[in-house]
Each structure stands twice: as structure tokens, then as C-alpha cells.
Amino acid sequence: MLIFVMLKKHIMQFLKSTKLYSIFTGKCPVCHKGEMYLEKNPYKISKLMEMHDHCSHCGKKFKIEPSFFFGAMYVSYGVGVAISVATFIISYFIIGIDRNYSFLAIILTLAILFPLIIRISRNIWINIFVDFDEKAAK
Ligand SMILES: [Zn+2]
Numbered sequence: 001m002l003i004f005v006m007l008k009k010h011i012m013q014f015l016k017s018t019k020l021y022s023i024f025t026g027k028c029p030v031c032h033k034g035e036m037y038l039e040k041n042p043y044k045i046s047k048l049m050e051m052h053d054h055c056s057h058c059g060k061k062f063k064i065e066p067s068f069f070f071g072a073m074y075v076s077y078g079v080g081v082a083i084s085v086a087t088f089i090i091s092y093f094i095i096g097i098d099r100n101y102s103f104l105a106i107i108l109t110l111a112i113l114f115p116l117i118i119r120i121s122r123n124i125w126i127n128i129f130v131d132f133d134e135k136a137a138k
Pocket of ligand 1: 028030031032057
């Protein structure tokens with residue numbers, strides 16, 4: 001377990017100041033310091049969508065325009081398809097499960113990962129429009 005914590009720390013250090021850092025951590029896309037979500041854990045479903053209005057560090061407004069995160073649905077479609085294809089390849093070709101059970105595996109994977117897919121999609125969506133600013137990070 002400790003090795004995973006250390007590995008994660010090193011990977012995040014490597015990704016710092018890239019868009020991937022903000023996408024995977026849910027931090028502000030401008031400064032990478034403030035949290036975007038009220039609840040860090042996406043599996044607390046009742047708080048899944050609740051976000052701060054502004055970044056606590058740099059003051060960036062997250063909801064850039066009304067219904068801004070509506071567009072994240074398009075991203076979540078793409079993320080969902082990518083996860084489905086990956087699940088099918090792993091279960092059918094690598095593990096060798098029957099085709100019908102592979103589709104069951106896809107459904108289960110999407111059901112289990114849906115809070116993460118929603119969060120990642122929102123993070124990708126805001127990172128399309130907002131860039132990292134080194135000055136704001138200080
Ligand atoms: Zn910020």
C-alpha cells in the first residue's frame with residue numbers, strides 16, 4: 001500500500017503544472033492549488049456535483065457561464081466509450097471471458113466508475129477552456 005502512495009506522489013509531482021494534474025486531482029485549472037469540489041471523495045453521491053463557486057487560492061470562477069458544465073456530458077460520453085472499449089478488450093481478449101459476460105463486465109465497470117467519470121469529464125471540460133497560470137499558482 002505504501003508503494004502505491006509513494007508512486008502516486010511521484011506521478012503527481014511529475015504531472016504538476018500540466019492539465020493532467022488538474023484533471024486527475026480535481027484542483028483549480030488555473031493555479032492547481034484550490035479544490036473545485038466541496039467533497040473530495042466522488043463516491044459521496046449526494047455531494048458529487050457540488051462545486052465551489054470560486055477558487056479559494058486564485059479566485060477563478062469555475063462556472064464560467066450559465067450551464068457551463070452541461071458540455072461535460074459530451075466529454076463523459078467519450079470517456080465512457082473509452083472505458084467500455086478498454087473493459088471489453090481486457091475481459092474478452094486478455095482474460096478470455098465469454099462475449100455476453102464481457103458486456104456484463106462493461107455495464108458493471110461503468111456503474112462502479114460513474115462518479116469518477118462524471119468528475120473526470122467536468123475536469124477535462126474546464127481544462128479545455130482554462131489554462132494553467134504560473135503567476136496565479138504563487
Ligand atoms: Zn485557483
